[in-house]
Amino acid sequence: xxxxxxxxxxxxxxxxxxxxxxxxxxxxxxxxxxxxxxxxxxxxxxxxxxxxxxxxxxxxxxxxxxxxxxxxxxxxxxxxxxxxxxxxxxxxxxxxxxxxxxxxxxxxxxxx
Amino acid sequence: xxxxxxxxxxxxxxxxxxxxxxxxxxxxxxxxxxxxxxxxxxxxxxxxxxxxxxxxxxxxxxxxxxxxxxxxxxxxxxxxxxxxxxxxxxxxxxxxxxxxxxxxxxxxxxxxxxx
Numbered sequence: 001x002x003x004x005x006x007x008x009x010x011x012x013x014x015x016x017x018x019x020x021x022x023x024x025x026x027x028x029x030x031x032x033x034x035x036x037x038x039x040x041x042x043x044x045x046x047x048x049x050x051x052x053x054x055x056x057x058x059x060x061x062x063x064x065x066x067x068x069x070x071x072x073x074x075x076x077x078x079x080x081x082x083x084x085x086x087x088x089x090x091x092x093x094x095x096x097x098x099x100x101x102x103x104x105x106x107x108x109x110x111x112x
Numbered sequence: 113x114x115x116x117x118x119x120x121x122x123x124x125x126x127x128x129x130x131x132x133x134x135x136x137x138x139x140x141x142x143x144x145x146x147x148x149x150x151x152x153x154x155x156x157x158x159x160x161x162x163x164x165x166x167x168x169x170x171x172x173x174x175x176x177x178x179x180x181x182x183x184x185x186x187x188x189x190x191x192x193x194x195x196x197x198x199x200x201x202x203x204x205x206x207x208x209x210x211x212x213x214x215x216x217x218x219x220x221x222x223x224x225x226x227x
Contacts, residue, residue, distance in 0.1 A: 004154075034215070036218075042220065043116075043203070043218045043219055043220040043221060044155070044203070044205075044218040045218070046215045046216075046217070049215060089154050089155075091154075098160070098168075099145065099157035099160055099168065099170075100145075100147075100155070100157065100205075100216060101157070102154030102155050102156070103154050104152070104153055104154050105152070105153070105154050
């Protein structure tokens, strides 16, 4: 079946450091790919998405590019802030209105 | 846009009791999803409605679990004869119709603790 694999956390960074969270997927066909973020004490929020190969999703300084050849959707941010401390989830869907398949999540802690 | 609302936020119950959770989706959304999230893991899909029709159920959804969306608006998830392994965060999400890749919007979840 479909699956998503993320790098394990926690990832601890200093403010203004570069952040990369690796995400790879296994799926037949052409899934849509998502990054969701869960801030402490809050629900899941959509961060960005990409629906076809080579699409780049971006939001709040975060970016991720849909790489079909490597089945990857790595999340990057050039300069993190303390407020970026959260758990980040990579996810995919296979069909219209269909279920999300999530990775295990990566906790990021940014220290001042 | 008031967001997806879930009630209660927390539920503590004894093993063997029945529990029911409620989800109110974003008003114009016709798709509604239930997920379960255990500590340190990503959410796992349970079931999905389009309007009032339940279109897919995961194998995780044993016969002790039932979900309804009677009028295509709010939904309930009931767990009968709860077990220790049912302790988790239960998440509801909704999305709009139309384009196939409308994002899912999540509620804050209901945390279930089984004593």
